[in-house]
Amino acid sequence: MKKEMLINVLQPEESRIAIVEDGVLEELYVERSSAENYVGNIYKGRVVNIEPSIQAAFVDFGVGRNGFLHVSDVEFQYYRHLVKDGGEDDREQRELSRGGPPPKHLNERNARNKPPIQKIFQRGSEVLVQVIKEGIGNKGPTLSTYISIPGRYLVLMPGLQRVGVSRKIDDEKTRRRLRQTMKSIQPPEGLGFIIRTAGIDREESDLKRDLSYLLRLWETIVTRLKKTPSPAGIYEESDMIIRTIRDIYTNEIDTVLIDEDGAFERAREFMKIVMPSNVNRIQRYSGSEPLFNKYGIENEIARIHDRHVPLQGGGSLVIDQTEALVAIDVNSGSFRADNDAEKSAYLMNLRAAEAIARQIRLRDLGGVIVNDFIDMREERHRRGVERALREAVERDRARTRVLRISPFGLIEMTRQRIRPSLRRSVYENCPSCNGVGQVKTAESLSIEVMRLVMSAAGHEQVTRMLIEVHDRVGNYLNNRKRKDLIRIEDENEVEVVIVTKSDVSFEHMTFRAEDAAGREVNLS
Numbered sequence: 001m002k003k004e005m006l007i008n009v010l011q012p013e014e015s016r017i018a019i020v021e022d023g024v025l026e027e028l029y030v031e032r033s034s035a036e037n038y039v040g041n042i043y044k045g046r047v048v049n050i051e052p053s054i055q056a057a058f059v060d061f062g063v064g065r066n067g068f069l070h071v072s073d074v075e076f077q078y079y080r081h082l083v084k085d086g087g088e089d090d091r092e093q094r095e096l097s098r099g100g101p102p103p104k105h106l107n108e109r110n111a112r113n114k115p116p117i118q119k120i121f122q123r124g125s126e127v128l129v130q131v132i133k134e135g136i137g138n139k140g141p142t143l144s145t146y147i148s149i150p151g152r153y154l155v156l157m158p159g160l161q162r163v164g165v166s167r168k169i170d171d172e173k174t175r176r177r178l179r180q181t182m183k184s185i186q187p188p189e190g191l192g193f194i195i196r197t198a199g200i201d202r203e204e205s206d207l208k209r210d211l212s213y214l215l216r217l218w219e220t221i222v223t224r225l226k227k228t229p230s231p232a233g234i235y236e237e238s239d240m241i242i243r244t245i246r247d248i249y250t251n252e253i254d255t256v257l258i259d260e261d262g263a264f265e266r267a268r269e270f271m272k273i274v275m276p277s278n279v280n281r282i283q284r285y286s287g288s289e290p291l292f293n294k295y296g297i298e299n300e301i302a303r304i305h306d307r308h309v310p311l312q313g314g315g316s317l318v319i320d321q322t323e324a325l326v327a328i329d330v331n332s333g334s335f336r337a338d339n340d341a342e343k344s345a346y347l348m349n350l351r352a353a354e355a356i357a358r359q360i361r362l363r364d365l366g367g368v369i370v371n372d373f374i375d376m377r378e379e380r381h382r383r384g385v386e387r388a389l390r391e392a393v394e395r396d397r398a399r400t401r402v403l404r405i406s407p408f409g410l411i412e413m414t415r416q417r418i419r420p421s422l423r424r425s426v427y428e429n430c431p432s433c434n435g436v437g438q439v440k441t442a443e444s445l446s447i448e449v450m451r452l453v454m455s456a457a458g459h460e461q462v463t464r465m466l467i468e469v470h471d472r473v474g475n476y477l478n479n480r481k482r483k484d485l486i487r488i489e490d491e492n493e494v495e496v497v498i499v500t501k502s503d504v505s506f507e508h509m510t511f512r513a514e515d516a517a518g519r520e521v522n523l524s
Helices: 090-097 171-183 203-225 240-247 259-275 277-279 298-302 339-364 379-393 422-426 440-459 472-480 482-492
Strands: 004-006 014-021 024-032 042-051 057-062 067-070 126-131 142-143 156-157 163-165 192-195 234-237 255-258 282-284 308-310 316-321 326-331 366-374 398-402 410-415 464-470 496-500 509-514
Touching: 004 240, 004 298, 004 379, 024 298, 024 339, 024 422, 057 126, 067 126, 090 440, 156 203, 171 192, 171 203, 192 203, 203 234, 240 259, 240 464, 255 259, 259 277, 259 282, 277 282, 277 326, 316 339, 326 339, 339 379, 339 422, 379 398, 379 410, 398 472, 440 464, 440 472, 440 482, 472 482, 482 496
Parallel strands: 004 255, 067 142, 163 192, 255 282, 326 366, 464 496
Antiparallel strands: 004 014, 014 024, 042 057, 042 126, 042 234, 057 067, 126 142, 156 192, 308 316, 316 326, 366 410, 398 410, 464 509
């Protein structure tokens, strides 16, 4: 299998990175220079408000929007003084009194074993936070005090205070070997490290080099932390190109093609530091045809936001994003298998499961996702579709959880949401419908206008009404409601003036009632 990473940064406003396997687009990352990109950044913030009812604090960290810090994301060091006598045994109490690593049950990322947030912080408290999720809509960014700084093979986690291994590495023998390797490197006490999946087959020297890099970086952060008043930025995450090479590049990727000189040089310099033996895989693309067009993925990217996704051999997906969840409907279309309805549904659902996993990755959909599969009667088929979906999402880098299929043929799943979906980054709400996707008909708006006219006509001071609407509503009123308007004018001795405009939204309507002197009459 040929696997390539394509990096397109010719447009200064946007960077795009595609992972292509045998000519098929499998992963896509897009970042706009105009968008807020705070995830991974570390700030020295100040608590500005505490909400005991939701066990959260709002933190000013210097970007103009307050961040949300839940008690479950508060690290042990901030409430150590509140649990000095809370150890499970004498050994734990001695560790706490010496400032040693916290007991695991006290430092877990949940709210169960932690004091109330109003006891941990007060207004004005300074706190070191990291952005773990971008703000969406009116919600501010989500913050955490569990600081994590990724390297190529290791992740530095100061609050962990021990060596761990990535959960994605599930072989116990490999986990023990990696822990032993880290022990021989002798990481400094008081800091924690997690070995990433990229570090499985690396030599001890590679891990040691990554450790030294992270320690130098942490020393710089500590120095800035002491000198900088809050709120202020302390550490800024690398740009998307460096992040992608650091987090996603593996030996399976044969080539990294970059179409811009500056990005090419930065990528080569970074590769020389982290994987010097692979630096020649970073190549400058100099073809006359745009890089993504050359690989035939530009058209697919252009269709990536389509609501309707056709599948090869028949059938389709319909994907709808809402505020609360993402709904994906599977349609069989013209797909048939041996004139057997049950078999057709099963085979269609298997193909749809793979397509759903791919679309979720490409669109970067997160939160709650509800998949409506075609109904199947046989239990073995229902379980088979569950397994197929779980296997298809295994390659996803975001944390994903798939539930069992419901009696209605629905499979609910959740996917880690770090930043707004690709669609939210590229599109904005329609000014006419405010993102609803529908506008009122001319008939509906005309009925509303007639109600206003009839209500105002009965007011003794009103002699003239001025109504401004879109052309299509004006045409409906002048053609379908002209007799009714003339009757209202004659019976109430008023004048109704309809002004039409073409450069306004479909639902645009202004209404002004005037007296004989031309003054506006308040109808409320």
